[in-house]
Amino acid sequence: MPRDARERLVDSLLERMTLEEKLGQLNLIAAGEHGTASAAQLALVRQGRVGGFLGVVGATPTHEAQRVAVEESRLKIPLLLGYDVIHGYRTIFPIPLAEASSWDTAAARATAGAAAREAAAAGVNWTYAPMVDIARDPRWGRIAEGAGEDPELGSAFAAARVRGFQGDTLGFDNLLATAKHFAAYGAAEGGRDYNTPEVSEHTLREVYLPPFHAAITAGAGSIMASFNEIGGIPSSANRWLLTTVLRGEWGFSGLVVSDWTAVKELQAHGVAGSPAAAGALALRAGLDMDMQSSIYADDLATLVRGGAVAEATVDDAVRRVLRAKARLGLFDHPYRGADPARERAVTLTPDARRLARTVAGEAIVLLKNDRALLPLGSQARHVAVIGPLADSRNDPLGPWDALGDSGDVVTVLAGLKARAPRGTVVRYARGCHVTDTSTAGFAEALGIARRSDIAVVVLGETQDMSGEASSRSTLGLPGVQEQLLEAVARTGTPVALVLMNGRPLALPWAAEHVPAIVETWFLGVETGHAVADILFGDVNPSGKLPVTVPRSLGQVPIYYNHTNTGRPWSATDHFTSQYLDLPPTPLYPFGYGLSYAQFRYSDLRLSATQIGTRDTLRVRVTITNTGTRAGTEVVQVYVHDEVASVTRPVRQLVDFRRVPLGPRESQTVELSIPPRRLGLYDEDMKFVVEPGWFHVYAGPSSAEGLDARFEVVAEN
Ligand code: BGC
Secondary structure, three states, X not given: OOHHHHHHHHHHHHHHOOHHHHHHHOEEEEOOHHHOOOHHHHHHHHOOOOOEEEOOOOHHHHHHHHHHXXXXXXXXXXXXXXXXXXXXXXXXXXXXXXXXXXXOHHHHHHHHHHHHHHHHXXXXXXXOOOEOOOOXXXXXXXXXXXXXXXXXXXXXXXXXXXXXXXXXXXXXOOOEOEEEEEOOHHHOHHHOOOOOOOOOHHHHHHHHOHHHHHHHHOOOOEEEEOOOEEOXXXXXXXXXXXXXXXHHHOOOOOEEEOOOOOOOHHHHXXXXXXXXXXXXXXXXHOOOEEEOOOHHHHHHHHHHHOXXXXXXXXXXXXXXXXXXXXXXXXXXXXXXOOOHHHHHHHOOOHHHHHHXXXXXXXXXXXXXXXXXXXXXXXXXXXXXXXXXXXXXXXXHHOOOOOOOOHHHOOOHHHHHHHHOOOOOEEEEEOOOOOOOOOOOOHHHXXXXXXXXXXXXXXXXXXXXXXXOOOOOOOOOOOOOXXXXXXXXXXXXXXXXXXXXXXXXXXXXXXXXXXXXXXXXXXXXXXXXXXXXXXXXXXXXXXXXXXXXXXXXXXXXXXXXXXXXXXXXXXXXXXXXXXXXXXXXXXXXXOOOOEOOOOEEEEEEEEOXXXXXXXXXXXXXXXXXXXXXXXXXXXXXXXXXXXXXXXXXXXXXXXXXXXXXXXXXXEEXXXXXXXHHHHOEEOOOOOEEOOOEEEEEEEEOOOOOOEEEEXXXXXXX
């Protein structure tokens, strides 16, 4: 619908709406049982008291809810039908943290697109994704849902996912996207979910806000406010955040939705003494839709009639909700072509599964591979597959698995058996459960390990140990899994450790003693095939860590883009920033990941050694695959601003590229550093590019690379 026509429609509806109908548009409620709207809820829809549902899914239930809205309510306004389509609807793709390990934004766009297609055919029109929270603390279970610790990588994935969900035109195969949780939700102190962050405005702007800005620039239709507070103001009531920054500075014109019961929680935060006061605070702050508190719908009319809340404020919020509906085309096509036949036709298609397998293969990170233990060659005639996650069907789906079905999952064991060459004997023993305290199953596992040429040990976390409300206070392997690993290693049979988990795990013993380690996170329905592709060498690992892996919990928070301090660590000076009992480095740095090929970097060249503050610097570097297998290297470019008016990160990612290279092939690639990547928020919170010298690094991780220098000079 053209913009003018849309505005006329919105105005004419607003003119005709009662106050109750207006507040109804701001009311977002959760489905009853089995993903359907209950009779009582449909009665509210008929009265115009509901603007949208979350969790009503499936072509038939969504059709019924939508039909009641557009045929039986007075103004016939269609519903927003939201759902958490995070990394798939029925075809479950790798969790977002895993997908970020691919550094392949096109892949993220593709999986978001595929997920949207399935969900849209089931009548959903709005997703509560992407989660774009930067996470620097692996205790926080929701680290699994985002792109890791880096604002640049996070912004690239935020934009890609928005484009994937929404497509170019927000057509019938697409969903309205929601960048969440605004803001600094991932900075929860102690990694404890919902906890208060202590974050300066500077860090907020430099680290936590950029992915939201990127999502908005990519066209995200909505933003979800976070549960947490910042500086004493809960986000749901934070006018500075939701209005001054989001709408004022950034020009966001979309819809802001609360998180689940977050309006009501303003009382628990202690900033509102009653539901009505909570509603008034949130609405005035710029929060348009109230998810599941029913405070706007139930308590605000009295305040508006009494003059405590201006009706114009309500109208503004309603306008934004109606515009979102218009943007989705709901006034003309409320069902957006969703029906059971289309739903069946697009669900879990071979194409979607193929995409899941490819992306899962790219997401796997090879952390260690001593003496080229992997890939498994013809000498591996007897393979022992050990561990509680090897034959698990639920866990590979990871948190937020929407309509994912464990029956769709290819387990690691099944994948390995399917791929093992004829004549190879694959034996399996669980050894223990993930949280077991008993070692009773060890004997069987050790028995098969002793009879094998290699032991593939699959350990980690269960599906529900990450995600919302799933923070952990330790970063080791739960239960007796570490003991199992050590016992298998003591048999003398070489071990390939396959990790399945939703957060970085600190496993120093394994890093030292286990010859091969493969991080798979949670890879979704094609887990087993993707793991087999990697272990047998059909796919060469190319994933790189989107997050730092600590040596121990005591190092947390540890992230690569820290500032230098006045006393950076030094081996020769005791009075520097360090622990007495740990090296200063992490177990594995951000950006790290191995390949079965070897890559050499050479000839780092800059397009200039001096650029103006508005210029883009081009960085050329040659990568050579010195190995005998084709592989893909993720080339990473970082900068360090040597002297600035505020302290700068020791390194900061500014660009990256996946570069496929055949055996012995060389390629010179060009990456670029636009001025905004060199900028900073100064003392007055103004974004500026300051003149001065920068270091630039090009390499395979945040801890390595070739380097050069260039100068930024003031423009006349
Ligand atoms: C989560 C959100 C989610 C919402 C709706 C909340 O508990 O924090 O991320 O979108 O529930 O399911």
